[in-house]
Amino acid sequence: MTTDPILDYARIERAIRFLDAQRASQPTLADVARHVGLSESHFQRLFTRWSGISPKRFIQHQTAELLKSLIQSDKSVLEASLAAGLSGPSRAHDLILNAEAVTPGDLARAGDGLTIAYGFHGTPFGECLIATTPNGICHLAFVGPVSSAASLAALKQDWQRATFRPDQQGTRHAIARAFPAPGARAVPGLSLHVKGTNFQLKVWRALLTVPDGRVTTYGTLAAAIDESAASRAVGNAVGRNPISWLIPCHRVLRSTGALGGYAWGPDRKRVMLTLERLHHPELTTVPAMPPVRSAATRPAWRHA
Known part of the structure; x- marks a missing residue:
């Protein structure tokens, strides 16, 4: 059917x-x-x-009570997991993400000389716009509450001097890797091509260490990147995440357990969190904390 x-x-x-x-x-x-x-x-x-x-x-x-319980049960685990970088069972390991940051020169050129393929596709969380460069996925945003036209305009604003090419067939391959069917094994080799400031890259790198089925807070993220007094700036960086779902900004809640903001709507965020938790029945109890490494030993973004 x-x-x-x-x-x-x-x-x-x-x-x-x-x-x-x-x-x-x-x-x-x-x-x-x-x-x-x-x-x-x-x-x-x-x-x-x-x-x-x-x-x-x-x-x-x-239930809202679930979100509050996640905050309490995950706090100590995530403090260690974030500090340990990519050594824990994070999404970066689940999908074997190869994350590259654009070089400072590329950042200044705003995509000049770069061809970006894009397409609109259905996903388990509604329609999305996905875009790729030769180095990997550079953009993934859900359509709604904004329109398809507004989504595409935002992509073009982020890469103002790039050449854009619609490519439904080519981007369909990336979508299949980003959203495996329920119960299917993740396909390795998914690459990201990320553009942002040094501070944003630090925040997004920390997000990649938050495992499936768990949540964190803006304050915990700030502490993980040694910016304890910068929770508001961390929140802004989370909101600027260009690759939703794969860089899991939906896993960040307020310290009260409230959902907090999400560019693509609180309903979508709540669904994502609940599904992730339910697909990890082993998380009904808190596992032992992974070994803690200092901030200096966390893996850095590779530059394309």
């Missing part, structure tokens, strides 16, 4: 909003299915196909 991932996610997001609004009344699966205009069995199949888990299991974990 042919499926539309963009339509699927729209229904899922609508269901999540309903669950949040009606949390006090504890809606059933039938209530949620009825709200999105589907039969209970159809919604069950759609949700399981989309997420790899049952909607009942998801609903049990779709």
Whole structure:
């Protein structure tokens, strides 16, 4: 049966909003299915196909209390994990990301002489715009709440002097690697080509050390890069992340457990966090902390 991932996610997001609004009344699966205009069995199949888990299991974990508990249970682990750099079970290891920073000269040239291929694709979290250079993925942003046109304009603003070429077929390969099907093994060799200031690169590098299924706070990130007094600046750098999902800015919460900001909407952020946690059942207890290394031993971005 042919499926539309963009339509699927729209229904899922609508269901999540309903669950949040009606949390006090504890809606059933039938209530949620009825709200999105589907039969209970159809919604069950759609949700399981989309997420790899049952909607009942998801609903049990779709609470604000979960986010608060993540902060408490993950804090000590993440302080060590962030300090240890890429030695822990982070997304960088899961996808074997090869992350390169543009050289200072390339940064100044703003993409002059560079050809960037781009395409719009469906993903488990809705439509996205992905862009690649010969060195790897340089941009990944979800469409919504902004339009496709606005998403493309933002990409072109980031690389003002580059040449842009639409390439649905070529970028489809990158999307398949970035978003493996539920239950599928991650494909190694995914490369990123990142452009930012030295401070932004430090923050994004720290984000790459936050493992799947865990969360951190702006303050913990600031401490991890030896900038304890710069939580606000860290938050700004997180918000400027050019490669969503792969550089996991969605894993950063406020110290209170509140979701905090997310450029592509709180519903999408909440769905990402819950799915990641549920796909790691071993995280029901806090594992032993990895060995701590000093900031000086954390891996640096390689320059293209």
